[in-house]
Amino acid sequence: MDLELRHLRAFAALCDERNYTRAAHRLHLAQPSLTRTIQQLERILDCRLIDRTPRRFELTAEGAEFLSHARRVLADLDAAVADMQLRSAVSVGFAWLLPDGWFAAARTRFESVGGHVEIHRVDDPIAALAAGTIDIALFRKEIRLPKNMAARTIGAERRVLAVAASSPLAGATGLRWQELACYPLVVNTVSGTIDETSWPQPDPGREIVTCTNFDEWLELVAAGRGIGGVPELARTRAPHPGVAYVDVADAPPSRIYLIWRTTPASSRSVQRFLEIA
Known part of the structure; x- marks a missing residue:
């Protein structure tokens, strides 16, 4: 068996909690499953990481050394994932005349946290959203949406x-x-x-x-x-x-709506843009 990310996360959580029950709850695992994962990790590394005693939780010298490596790997990986998620592009489709003030502010705020906004002029934003060619539709017409879409009013225009x-x-x-x-x-x-x-x-x-x-x-x-x-x-x-x-x-007045797909679930970058917008 090869070393997997789940082994590192399980070991780090156990070392943080210093208790199998609390660590299993944190990882949303059954305690026997966590125990098996730690045992697998020790077999993969071919060394004992934890001194198991009834009254206390202690790491072996090898366990303490491996914990340092595991935490560094997890931190680097989490940082890389977060950075890539922030840099994800969100495509906004509109049929005509983007509302200048709102869009400039929303784009500036979204891109200030590392995101990127792409804009697409399309005749039918709802059809483009259904086809998956855009992530969010800007629309000015009140219509009955498909069941897999949701809308939010962001303003009104004279x-x-x-x-x-x-x-x-x-x-x-x-x-x-x-x-x-x-x-x-x-x-x-x-x-x-x-x-x-x-x-x-x-x-x-x-x-x-x-x-x-x-x-x-x-x-x-x-x-x-x-x-x-x-x-x-x-x-x-x-x-x-x-x-x-x-x-x-x-x-x-003319109302402005943002519309997005709810099924499948929106990506984190789309959710972040909706929160900002």
Whole structure:
């Protein structure tokens, strides 16, 4: 039998506790199993490590020497594992417009403890998460998630109206959200933040124009096919010569969610990023 890591951990725990019962409990082992592991270690090393007496726990000279080596090996290994875990990359997927302030702060804090964040622009972050191509999805749409995913709200963004620059609404002031319920609406069905149900009293005859990504949505609005709603950061992050962003005082806010897989269990680096974020 070759020397294994479990032999070193069992021996170190026993020397720390100086009692088989307490050491077995610490290692989540039955006491007979711990005893057999120590006996295996002595056979592998071909020497006696412990003087077994009914009243006290004593190491032999060989045992004391080997304990020093075992603790150094375990400490080096634990440090190497911790360092590699901290340096693990976490991939975050988003469909459009990362929230600048939040992401910069989360990335800085995560990378300050040795982690690394990769960002991926994908049309459908939930599908990418399900496929395992990203670890965490940043999403702005409230949806029913698969059973193996969980979500956390990390903030809310003020929403503005997006209209064609040539639209009479482009220069309007004092608009109210309900007043917009009858206008044709452009809806990004995959990752958009609003649809016809975003109005408490929707117009049943309203024209709905659909698309599946932000770029297409922006072009449809610019072409005058309908109005849209978008987080306010689009003003600076997604300017378009054919689109005007208009304030609507009572527009409902857009929530931001982090979504991750719960099955299989998230890695430690993903858990650490979620704690930081």
